[in-house]
Structure formats: C-alpha cells, structure tokens
Amino acid sequence: MNLNFWIIQTFNGISYGALLFLLGSGLSLIFGVMRIVNLSHGSYFMLGGYVALTVIWTTGSWALAIPAAALTIAVVGLVMERLFLRSDGFESVRNALIAIGIAVLISLAIGGWRTFAEVNWMQFIPVAAVAAIAVFFLLGRISVIAIEADPLRQVLLTVGFAFLFQQAALDIWTGNNFDINPPPALTQSIVIGGVYLPLYRAFMIAVALVIGLMLWLVMEKTRMGAAVRATVDDAQMARGVGVDTSRVSMFIFALGAFLAALGGVIGGAFLGIYPGLDFEILPLAFAVVIIGGMGSLGGAAIGALIVGLADNFGKALFPEISYFTLYAPMALILAVKPTGLFGRE
Template identity: 35%
Template sequence: MSIFSVQLLTGLAYGMLYFMIAAGLTIILGVMNIVNLAHGTLFLLGSYIAFTFISQDFNFWMALLLSVVITGVLGIIIERLLIQRVYGKELEQVLLTFGLTFIIADTAKWIWGTEMQTIAVPALLDSSISIGSMVFPVYRLFVVLVGCALAFLLWYFESRTRIGAIIRAGVDDRTMVAALGINVGVVFTGVFAFGASLAGLSGVLGGPLIGMYTGMDSDILVTSLIVVVIGGLGSWKGSFIGAILIGLIETLGKVWFPSLSMLIVFLLMVAVLLIRPQGLFGREVA
C-alpha cells in the first residue's frame, strides 16, 4: 500500500508540473486564440535561466523569481514584436511560433551546451517524509501544493476580480470590450506575459524533477498539448484535471506497463476526442 501511495503522490507531482505549463498554454489559446508552439521553449528557458543564477550563487528562491520575471518580459517582447502581426492568422501563428522554438532552443544549446543539467533541490525542501516503509521527497509535495495554490488563484482571478471579468468578456466578444473603452491590446499583452511566466515558473520547479536536456522543450510541449486537448481548449479547469490524469497515467503506467505508458496517454486523448470532441471542460461550438 505504501508503494502505491508513493507512486500516487509522484503522479500528482508530475501532474501539477504539467498543469502549470498547460495552464499558461490554454489561457493564451482561450483568451487570444493564439497557437503558441514556442511555449515549451519558454519552459526550457526558465529552467536554464534559474540554473545560471544558482550557478552564480543566487539562492533557489531568488533564481525562481528572476526566472519568472525574465520569461514574462520575454513574453511581452514576443507578443509586441511578433504575435501582434499574426492575430487571426492561424497558419502564420503556427509557423511563427514553430520557428521561435528552433531559435530559442538552438540559442540555449549555444549558451548552455547539450549536456543534461539539473537544478539542486533548495535546502529548505531537501528532505523526505515516511509513508509506511517508503520515503517521499518533500520537494515533490511542495510542487503539488504550488499547483493546487495556482489553481485556486486562477479561480479567484477569473471569478472574483474585475480583470478576470474583462478577460472573460474578451473571450466572448472582443469588439464589445474594445467599444467599452478597454484597451484589448494591453489585456492581450498581459495575458501572454502571464502565460510565459507560468512556463518559466514550471520550468524552474521542474528542474530538480526532470532536469534540462536537449529536446525537453518538444517533450513538454507535446505533453502540454495533450493536457489541453483532454481538458478542453481555453479551460484552465480542464487543464487541471487533464494534467492530473496524465501525471497519474504516466507514473503508474511506467510501474505496471513501462513500454505502454505513453500509448495509454494517447489512447486516453483519442477516447476523449471521440466521446467529447471539445474536451472535458471545453465549450460546445454551435
């Protein structure tokens, strides 16, 4: 029983990590209707930025804060200089953001090399708790708590704040929101920066769990897209449930069916698309 409990908590930890990056991706898609294929590289960049600061004797928490801020600023630059030019042009969005993945990934290789790196667990969380005859790292519990806290903050932000109401209205009718005197462009820039910051946050928190390696951005992007598709396009609530499902299936699948874990994930996605094409929490399109 203790072994199952440890695997369950491990699956939740990875699920929360997937949720943090998928939430940013689905928010950008739901609010701005932007297919951002460069989201995975922002995850990778967040990891490497934090790794660099920690290597320069910054503590983990300061490196985390700086990484989130820098990826957010990078998101503003990308949205202002590039994304604004392709609003409403899905093919151009895909090609532009896909090209950005190569530019950012190759730049990361040039700066940090291709060897696998990892971020050390902060001293405050570098311990374990006992679960029966097994032990479980405190850091993974911390990741679970951060993911749950983010879900609560997104709920509060969406349903209890004026900005959340503006964003919801912008999703339904952008023209009407603009007619009310609200600068939709500023809102969109803020949303994109927020999504980029979430990618940076998840990249730093994922550093001690999965490290940093060549091609990680593509792996994370694929998993995030699966989470978004299962949960429903534009629904952070769907991403929360979808990420937990994927995290648990991947973790438990690697224990019981190590060669079939990813196949099970894709089968789940296919099943959801067949039964409910808009995803678990997606809205039906009339």
C-alpha cells in the same frame, strides 16, 4: 504490487500533474484568449530552467532564481507576443529586430567566422550595420498579411521561435545536462505510515495549489480577470463593450510564459534541464489543455491531474505502450468533444 506501490505512484502522478498544471494553465489561457496555438511554450519551460541555473551559479540563491527566471521569461513572452504574433503596431521595431538578426548571420557568414568567439569586431560591426540597414529597408517594403486569423501560420511562427530559442540555449548554456538543486531542506523524505515520500514533490503540489488558487482569485474576483473571461467567451463582443483585448492578450501571454518558466525552474530539479526538453514537454502540455478544454482554468487543473496520473501509471504498468495510453484518449476526447471535457462551446 502492494498498497505502497499504489500510494507512491499516485503521489508521483499527482506531483507530476502539479508541474503540468503550471505549464498547461498558461497554454490554455493563451489559447482561450488569443486562439493562438503556441508551440514555443515548451521553450519557455526550458529557458526558465536555464535562466534559473545562471541565477543560481552567480548568486547561489535558489529562492531568488524562481522569481528571476519566471519574470525574465515573462518579458520574453511579452515581447514575442507584441512584436510578432500580432500584425499591427510596432512594425518598424519588428523589422529592425529581424534586420539585425539577419545582418548578424550575414556578417558571420561573410567573415567566415564559425562562432562569436572568433569574431573580429572591427570588421564585424560595419558589415553588420550596413546589412541591417539594407535588410530593414527591404522588409519595410513588404506588406505583412495579418496572421491572427490563420492558426497554421501561428503554429509555424511559434515553431520558428522555438528553434531560435533552442539554438540560443545551446549557445549560451552548452549542450550539457544540468540539474537544478533545491536547498537541502526540501530534498528530504517524509515518512507517512511507513511510506517514504520525497518532500520536494510535496512542495511541487503546494506550489501548484497556491498558484492555482491565486489564478482563480485573479480570474474570478478582479476586473482584469473579468476582462479575460469575457475575451475567452467572445473576443469581438468584449471589444464591443470596451474591454481592451489587446492589453488582455499581452497580460495573458506574459502570464503564460511566467507560469511555464516557473514550471521549468521547479521541474528542473527532477527532470533536469537539457537541450530537447522543450519539445519533449510540449505535447504533454497540449494533452493537458486538450483534455481539460481550452481556455478553462479548472479544466487545466483536472487535465493536468489526469495526464500526470496516466503518464505515471502508464509507465509503471504498461511501459511498452505508455505514451499510447496517454495520447489515444486525448485524440478520442477531441474527436467526441472538440472543446475538451470542461471547455466552453
């Protein structure tokens, strides 16, 4: 255990923290603005990686995969927020989507088809159409009780989506493990003072720094950012003075999904992309948010750094209790200061 060990572990910890910042900052903002505990945030991370793989397989361009994946998942997040996480507006679109989903499953079950590959479309489409219309009218008769005020229902709803995303990913991208290979220019090592440091991890830190700076500028210097900060502090008051909190929520949810997917693409190079990644990374994102304080960008940055370092050193120094050393302080911080180290009251 010499100096090199400490340098390399610190470097690894910081670069892992950079990745966690991408994941955690979005989660933190979503919580701060909407008070929604989003358990499908890990799914955005995983789906981002998968979409990037598809883009790389079809176009061969890694640089194109990053924005393509992040934007795709941002749209997924946007749709999920607008249709499902809020009870008013677009009720019929929501009911129609659910009705179609149920109808597809019903007709698969009735036809005895195990997968879509076996489906006989001439029989499938009429059955599905009849079922969809029936379910649509049934759902229309059930009144939906507002979900905004109930954190438990939000948690369970987002978990439901996480399961749906998991199965969809399994169907589309199979259950194999994949690696996202960055261009060779980024996979070299740089030597500083006799220590070999992988360039890719330096790249991750740089991305997090740039994104962090951009987020800070947007939050502090733009009108939208001011609206977001006002909504975090007091949503009711913000509405009162004319901030369109509904638009702020949509913007923040899409931004959070965008950042998580970006993390998935970038992290996919050394974590790999595989089924189950979503629920593996999710608790770490929560650790970041809790330690840093919900709704605070600076808090997310420091929380990510702490979690990244604690995770790395914990695994290197006390492997047997490494996760315990991560989550126990998190529980303690929550017990002593529920708003996190840097959260606002």
